[in-house]
Amino acid sequence: MSKTPAKSNARPxxxxxxxxxxxxxxxxxxxxxxxxxxxxxxxxxxxxxLRKQRDLSLDELAxxxxxxxxxxxxxxxxxxxxxxxxxxKIAAGLGVPFASLLGEExxxxxxxxxxxxxxxxxxxxxxxxxxxxxxxxxxxxxxCYELRLAARGLSRSDAHAKGTxxxxxxxxxxxxxxxxxxxxxxxAGDSVFFEADEAHAYENPGxxxxxxxxxxxxxxx
Numbered sequence: 233m234s235k236t237p238a239k240s241n242a243r244p245x246x247x248x249x250x251x252x253x254x255x256x257x258x259x260x261x262x263x264x265x266x267x268x269x270x271x272x273x274x275x276x277x278x279x280x281x282l283r284k285q286r287d288l289s290l291d292e293l294a295x296x297x298x299x300x301x302x303x304x305x306x307x308x309x310x311x312x313x314x315x316x317x318x319x320x321k322i323a324a325g326l327g328v329p330f331a332s333l334l335g336e337e338x339x340x341x342x343x344x345x346x347x348x349x350x351x352x353x354x355x356x357x358x359x360x361x362x363x364x365x366x367x368x369x370x371x372x373x374x375x376c377y378e379l380r381l382a383a384r385g386l387s388r389s390d391a392h393a394k395g396t397x398x399x400x401x402x403x404x405x406x407x408x409x410x411x412x413x414x415x416x417x418x419x420a421g422d423s424v425f426f427e428a429d430e431a432h433a434y435e436n437p438g439x440x441x442x443x444x445x446x447x448x449x450x451x452x453x
Contacts, residue, residue, distance in 0.1 A: 271351055272310050272314075273310055274334065275307065275314060275319070275334060276307060278332060278334070279304075279307055279333060283308075286326060286327075288326075290304050293326070296325035297324060297325025297326070298321050298325070299318055299321050299322055303318065307322070316353055316355070316362075317389075317390060319333050319334075320389065324391075324392060324393045327393060329375055330448070331366075331375050334351065345364065345366065345367040350363050350364050351364065358382075359381065359382040359385035359387070360381050360382070360387040360434075361380040362446075363377060363378045364376070373449065374447065374449055374450070375447070375448045375450075376446070376447050376448075377446045378403075378443065378444070378445060379443065379444040379445075379446050380441060380442070380443050381405075381407075381434060381435075381444070383436060383439050383440055383441060384436065384437070385435070386433060386435045386436075387434045389431065389434075390431055391429050391430045391431050393450065393451070394429050394451065395450070395451030396429050396448065396451065397425065397427055397428055397449045398425070398426055398428040398432075398446060398448050399423065399424070399425045399446075399447040400423065400425075400426075400444050400446050400447075401421075401423040401445045402418045402420050402422050402442065402443075402444055403445060404420055404440075404442060404443045405438050405440055405441060405442025405443065406418065406442055407422075407436065407442060407444060408435040409434060410432055411426050411430065412430050412432070
């Protein structure tokens with residue numbers, strides 16, 4: 233079981249992976265540098281294991297994921313703090329849920345995730361926060377997150393693996409969801425289900441922070 237990162241009152245500065253485009257969401261966690269280093273190490277270990285289980289070279293995974301061989305090598309050797317966007321691409325290239333890169337395998341029948349133990353990911357501009365609501369690896373087909381999006385915030389996402397769907401419920405505030413060329417607007421209490429295997433974006437056009445529950449459903453192997 234992984235060590236719980238020590239907490240601090242200061243929020244760490246956002247980091248961007250080498251070569252990542254401006255505006256790409258950076259993987260960042262609550263806590264001090266030790267907690268961030270632990271998560272980076274865990275991602276590196278999980279990537280290496282998952283890649284070797286599939287008998288993929290770095291070049292082959294690069295072709296599947298759209299992430300350069302150099303970046304994949306940096307992630308595997310803990311030389312970079314990968315962005316959310318890069319991790320999504322790697323997960324799609326490996327054909328695994330996003331959380332498979334973040335968590336560790338557990339065998340307990342009951343898997344508890346305390347609020348203070350959840351690894352909160354933030355965007356590079358600090359306007360989006362994503363907190364897992366299920367322990368990493370708890371289910372190979374479903375993941376749940378609480379999203380917090382600042383007023384006038386916009387978060388873009390590349391297409392997920394073929395067959396991936398999302399269900400979003402607005403808890404507070406408003407949401408304008410963009411999927412391909414379509415857009416829908418939701419208020420508190422509204423829900424939407426959509427196919428997430430094409431580019432999509434979450435927009436908060438309101439004047440206050442908005443909170444959403446995001447359920448990601450992966451296709452069954």
